[in-house]
Amino acid sequence: xxxxRPEIVGTFGVAASTHWLAxxxxxxxxxxxxxxxxxAAASGFVLQVVEPHLNGPGGEVPILLWxxxxxxxxxxxxxxxxxxxxxxARFRALGLDLVPGIGLLPAAVPGAFGAWLRMxxxxxxxxxxxxxxxxxxxxxxxxxxxxxxVQAIVAVQPLFRDQWQSSAQLWLPGGRVPRPGALxxxxxxxxxxxxxxxxxxAAGTDRLRQIDAAHESWYRGFVARExxxxxxxxxxxxxxxxxxxxxxxxxxxxxxxxxxxxxxTQDFGRFxxxxxxxxxxxxxxxxxxxxxxHRGLANMPVDSAAFVHTVAEAAKLALADRLAWLGDxxxxxxxxxxxxxxxxxxxxxxxxxxxxxTELRPGxxxxxxxxxxxxxxxxxxxxVSDTRFGVGEPTFAQLPPVTDWxxxxxxxxxxxxxxxxxxxxxxxxxxxxxxWLSSSPTIPALGFALNTRLxxxxxxxxxxxxxxxxxxxxxxxxxxxxxxxxxxYMVFGTPGGxxxxxxxxxxxxxxxxxxMNLQEAIDAPAWHVDHFPSSFWPRQTVLNRLxxxxxxxxxxxxxxxxQGHAVKVGEPWSEGRLSACTREHDAQGRLLLRAxxxxxxMQGYAVGR
Numbered sequence: 001x002x003x004x005r006p007e008i009v010g011t012f013g014v015a016a017s018t019h020w021l022a023x024x025x026x027x028x029x030x031x032x033x034x035x036x037x038x039x040a041a042a043s044g045f046v047l048q049v050v051e052p053h054l055n056g057p058g059g060e061v062p063i064l065l066w067x068x069x070x071x072x073x074x075x076x077x078x079x080x081x082x083x084x085x086x087x088x089a090r091f092r093a094l095g096l097d098l099v100p101g102i103g104l105l106p107a108a109v110p111g112a113f114g115a116w117l118r119m120x121x122x123x124x125x126x127x128x129x130x131x132x133x134x135x136x137x138x139x140x141x142x143x144x145x146x147x148x149x150v151q152a153i154v155a156v157q158p159l160f161r162d163q164w165q166s167s168a169q170l171w172l173p174g175g176r177v178p179r180p181g182a183l184x185x186x187x188x189x190x191x192x193x194x195x196x197x198x199x200x201x202a203a204g205t206d207r208l209r210q211i212d213a214a215h216e217s218w219y220r221g222f223v224a225r226e227x228x229x230x231x232x233x234x235x236x237x238x239x240x241x242x243x244x245x246x247x248x249x250x251x252x253x254x255x256x257x258x259x260x261x262x263x264x265t266q267d268f269g270r271f272x273x274x275x276x277x278x279x280x281x282x283x284x285x286x287x288x289x290x291x292x293x294h295r296g297l298a299n300m301p302v303d304s305a306a307f308v309h310t311v312a313e314a315a316k317l318a319l320a321d322r323l324a325w326l327g328d329x330x331x332x333x334x335x336x337x338x339x340x341x342x343x344x345x346x347x348x349x350x351x352x353x354x355x356x357x358t359e360l361r362p363g364x365x366x367x368x369x370x371x372x373x374x375x376x377x378x379x380x381x382x383x384v385s386d387t388r389f390g391v392g393e394p395t396f397a398q399l400p401p402v403t404d405w406x407x408x409x410x411x412x413x414x415x416x417x418x419x420x421x422x423x424x425x426x427x428x429x430x431x432x433x434x435x436w437l438s439s440s441p442t443i444p445a446l447g448f449a450l451n452t453r454l455x456x457x458x459x460x461x462x463x464x465x466x467x468x469x470x471x472x473x474x475x476x477x478x479x480x481x482x483x484x485x486x487x488x489y490m491v492f493g494t495p496g497g498x499x500x501x502x503x504x505x506x507x508x509x510x511x512x513x514x515x516m517n518l519q520e521a522i523d524a525p526a527w528h529v530d531h532f533p534s535s536f537w538p539r540q541t542v543l544n545r546l547x548x549x550x551x552x553x554x555x556x557x558x559x560x561x562x563q564g565h566a567v568k569v570g571e572p573w574s575e576g577r578l579s580a581c582t583r584e585h586d587a588q589g590r591l592l593l594r595a596x597x598x599x600x601x602m603q604g605y606a607v608g609r
Contacts, residue, residue, distance in 0.1 A: 004599040005606075007519040014595035014608030015039060016579035017418040018054075018495060021143060022046045023597070025134045026420050027607045029126070036420040037065065037123040038131055040428035041116045045135035045193075047416045048112075048448075049186065050143045052437045053152035053394055054495065055416050057189065058227075058450040059434025060111040062276045064263060064481040066427040066488040067123055073481055073488075075261045075276045077472070078115025079453070080108045081328075084469045085247040088459040091467070096240065097377040099455045099467065101392025101537025103238025104231055104246030104440055106452035108473060109256045112432055113218050118258040121211045123426070128207075128214050129197045136197075139447075140190035142183030146603055149437075150180045155397035156438045163237040164441040167449070171437055188447030195222065215257075224253040226445045236441055239392075239537060248450065255470075263481070266340055268293050271512050272483040278326045278334040281535075282478040284318035285501040289508070290345035291317065295352070297513045303525050303552060305559035311509065312546055312565070313352040315502050316531040317361060323532055324362035324370035327464030328472040334464060338365030356564035358544045360532065373460040375533055378540040392455045392536030393497055394436050414536075415477065415495030419581040421593050427583065429479035429491035431500070455537045476535050480504055484584070492580035494598075498535050499528040503576035511580075518580045518596035525551040526575035549575045573600045581606070 008014060013036075015026035022043040029039035040063075048056050055061075063076040091099060099106050120131060153160075153171050160168035170186065171178075178184055196217045203213035217223060231246030238244055263274035266286035273289060275282025291314045300307035327334055338344055344365050351361065362370040393414040415433035434451030442449050456474060457467035465474040478500045482490040490511075494503045503526055510521035526549055530542040546565040548557060550572040561567045579597040586592050595606035 001516065001520045001524070003519040003523050005519055005596070007517045008595040008606045008608040010593050010608035011423070011591060012609050013422045014581045014593040014606065015043065015418070015420045016581055016595045016597040016604070016606035017043060017047070018416045018577050018579065018598070018604045019047060019050050019146070020603065020605040021050045021138070022418060023605045023607050026418065030422055034126050035124065035424060036422040036426035036428050037119050038126040039422065040418055040420045040430055041120050041124065042131045042134055043418045043420070044112070044116055044430055044432050045132055046138060047418065047432055049135050049138040049189070051416050053149045054414060054436050055432040056435030056437065057113060057448040058110040059432060059436070060108070060451060060453060060475070060477065061115050061430050061432040062280055062475070062477050062479055063115055063119055063428065063430040064274060064276065064479045064491070065119065065123065066481060068425040073263050073274045075263045076115050076119050077259045077261060077276070077279065078111035079279055079472050079475050079477070080111035080256055081470045081472045082108055082454055082457070082467055083247040083249060083252045085249065086454060086467060086469055088461065088467055090247070091459055094244070097374070097459060098381045098537055098539055099457055099459065100239040101455050102439055102452060103244060104234070104236045104248070104450065105238060105244050106454040107231070107246055107248045107440065107450040108453045109248065109252050110435060110451055111256070111258060112434070114215060114256065114258040117211050117215050118260065121208060122260070128200055128211050132193050132197060136190050136193050139186045139193070142185045144181050145178055145184045147180040148601070150178060151397050152394055152438055153177050159237070166442045166444045167437065170442050170447065186447050188444070192223070192446050219253040219256065220250070223446060224250040226443055227253065227450065230443045234441070246450070264336060264340070266290050268512065270484050272486070273508070274481045275478060277329055278336055279328045279472045279474055280478050281322050281326065281474065281476050281501050283326060283336065283339060284322050285478065285480065285505050286340055287318040287321060287345060287348070288314045288505045290340060291349040291352070292509065295349065297509060302510050302514055302516070303556065305556045305563070308527055308548070308556070309356070309560060309563055309565070310352060311506055312527065312529045313357060314349070315505070315529050316357055317348050317351060317363070319498070319532045320360050320362040324372060325365065325464055326474050328474070331468060331471050332464045335365045335368065354563065356544055358564065360543065371463055373458045373463055373533070375541045378533065378538045381538045392452060394438055414497045417479070417493045417495055417577065417579055419491040419493065419579050419595070421491065421581045421583050423591065425488065425583055425591060427481065427488055427491045427581070429481050429493050431477045431479045431493050431495070433477050433495070456535045476500055478504070482508070488583065490580060490582045492578065494576050494578040496577065498532070499576070502528045503578060507576070507578050507580070518582065518594055522576070522578045522580065522596050522598055525549045528575060547575070549573065576600065577604060579604055579606060
């Protein structure tokens with residue numbers, strides 16, 4: 001199959017991400033003796049600077065890793081919980097049916113910093129100062145703005161100018177929208193990270209002590225104090241059309257630490273796929289491959305209507321179960337074993353017929369009755385809300401066609417991703433998100449915005465994902481790690497909100513079933529379904545819409561329409577931002593590494609040697 005790029009092959013190390021500077025940062029760390037954990041963390045902090053429209057320091061990150069020393073997979077939960085003051089009653093008292101999509105009300109504890117530090121403390125080798133140095137350098141001296149950043153600024157510049165003046169001061173330097181490709185600096189963010197480094201260094205020369213001191217600075221020290229003051233004292237215009245202060249407090253940050261958990265897994269032929277727990281939507285990936293492993297996919301070409309229909313219908317069923325059953329397992333009983341049992345998955349797979357399903361069909365694992373939220377809340381919310389500045393995901397505007405940059409704007413996404421494997425065989429897959437530049441106003445003293453992840457929670461009572469104090473909202477963020485024949489093999493993932501665990505399973509199936517190499521599996525024509533309430537404000541429900549890249553043959557589009565899909569044909573290269581890395585041993589027992597990255601958007605890259 002023709003590919004846009006070669007699959008990267010090496011023996012020393014490989015990295016792939018959604019931005020070339022993050023990828024090269026990771027590789028640079030490996031070249032200078034760091035391991036995969038040092039490299040992934042350094043890359044993750046760089047992504048906050050170079051993809052600020054998709055993530056930021058005030059966001060979150062789930063991480064899956066393989067430690068060669070420990071010989072096991074770990075899931076690091078960087079999804080912070082709801083503040084103590086956040087409850088359905090608090091939002092209902094404001095006259096709200098849904099948590100807003102922008103502003104300070106939807107902010108959860110920012111978990112990214114703590115998760116990166118937890119991984120570094122447990123598995124890294126570099127001092128935090130060295131890990132943060134590339135991000136500080138780009139924030140202080142400038143990084144080139146990709147066109148998508150400028151599109152995000154253009155889309156919300158009226159909000160910044162009229163309401164969020166602290167954001168206008170940062171993102172509209174000199175009162176003007178910056179040009180694509182221009183070097184952009186965030187000196188306040190650089191100063192924040194430099195102060196953290198200084199306070200860590202003051203704790204002594206021991207690496208672990210410095211990491212602990214940095215964690216203290218963020219979650220109990222000056223960062224927590226500034227977040228607390230901003231949330232208490234600032235009335236912020238949000239998607240309700242009104243102004244509200246935030247609920248996040250210093251005490252919320254002080255109580256939280258990133259946790260390390262065992263992943264949830266599902267076998268598929270030679271493979272075992274690991275995902276984060278049911279506070280993430282990752283279980284829907286596992287359900288899909290569990291439903292599909294006996295559906296004869298090997299006889300369906302990857303660009304055929306049969307393949308697309310079968311995989312899309314499995315996605316509909318899994319995402320209906322997400323709505324009904326997934327939540328924070330620390331506070332609700334999530335029937336993980338029942339949802340992944342062979343009997344249940346066989347019964348679900350039997351629902352996949354020749355025609356497209358037009359109904360939302362959650363299952364009944366263990367015979368339990370599904371509970372669904374009020375799906376009319378979105379209509380009531382839209383009737384009284386201000387949608388000029390978009391919805392809960394990042395909003396983008398078209399740029400005037402005055403440069404060649406406009407031709408690159410074909411991808412979508414709301415998040416970032418990074419994969420790394422080092423020469424020792426250590427592996428990391430991470431999906432940072434949240435705290436993007438348009439989510440909430442920039443905190444002037446810190447140089448970053450807070451996340452809005454609480455918008456993925458419901459206010460309806462007694463649902464698995466009902467908002468509650470101290471409860472993690474069920475996130476769409478979903479990195480992946482796979483074993484092959486019981487040995488660590490692949491890390492992969494993509495941005496994309498509700499599409500993450502649609503694009504990723506299709507990529508995995510193209511590789512695992514059809515034998516495509518990583519780049520072939522990424523480049524192949526892709527799609528997604530909308531058949532559920534969106535995870536993001538205003539939570540509108542769309543059923544049975546199938547969006548195909550424009551590279552599918554006309555007869556495939558026609559066949560899918562005949563099978564009852566409401567087909568929408570998009571741009572030729574518009575679905576997914578996947579990256580992936582693999583490791584295996586050759587016949588002589590030498591470690592062989594591979595990597596590939598998404599060409600869509602002309603931004604993601606893989607490197608290695």
